Amino acid sequence: METVDLVMAGVAGLMLGLCLCLYRFATLLTGWQVAIAQVWRGGYRDLERLDDLAHMQQSLGTLRGWNWRDGEGKRWIEDEVVFQTPEGDRIHAMVGRQVQRSWKPASVFRVWYDRANPQNVTAYGPGYWLLMAILTIAALHATFAWGIDWARTGQPPQWLFELAAPDVSPK
Incomplete structure (x- = not known):
């Protein structure tokens, strides 16, 4: 499998992600x-928050352990609201959201619920999904602008060379 094939598989993944964002x-x-x-009923107990504070942004060795939905400095929690x-x-419904590690999460926040099924609730509204779609479009643009030529030729784009070049300004 060549590098161009990997880039095109990444493009397909980004396109699927873009479709999901626009659908949501x-x-x-x-x-x-x-x-x-x-x-x-909160999903982030005080003992877990203190344990996260003591472990300095590392999930391994904590009471909660690692979860694939945790972000950089964030924890995925599920609250009954x-x-x-x-x-x-x-x-009454269960909703999942990411909160800042070792901080007490807000006890009142905005949720979106399905009018046909009010038990179906999310903490991420249309603004979040629109922002994710815009970021996905930016990633697709970068991939097409630089990634495909880089994968095809094996040479990074010129701006990357200039970025890495030492500063030789006269003194």
Whole structure:
């Protein structure tokens, strides 16, 4: 398998990711509604937060361990939340979100819920998915602008040479 094949597989993955981002953006705008939720039962205990504080941004050796959904300096938690619909129904639902490691997460935050099934809740609204789509488009542009030629010729783009060149300004 050649490098160009790997780059094209990456392009296919980015295109699938872009389609997912645009799909989530469109569905959240059409069939979902925003609500203010209050944490009923939190998924990030005080003992886990203190343990994260003591381990200096490392997941190995902590009480929670490593989770593939954790981000850089973030922890994935699942909270049971309660919110009220405009019709006056009080809904309890589970929602997952990323929070800052070793910080106490907010107990009141905005959620998006499906009007057809209010138990279907997300903490990531259409703005998040639109931003992810824009970042994916930027990654695709960079791949097509520099990555394919780099993979085909084996030579990095000229701007990368200039970036790595030593500064020879006169004194």
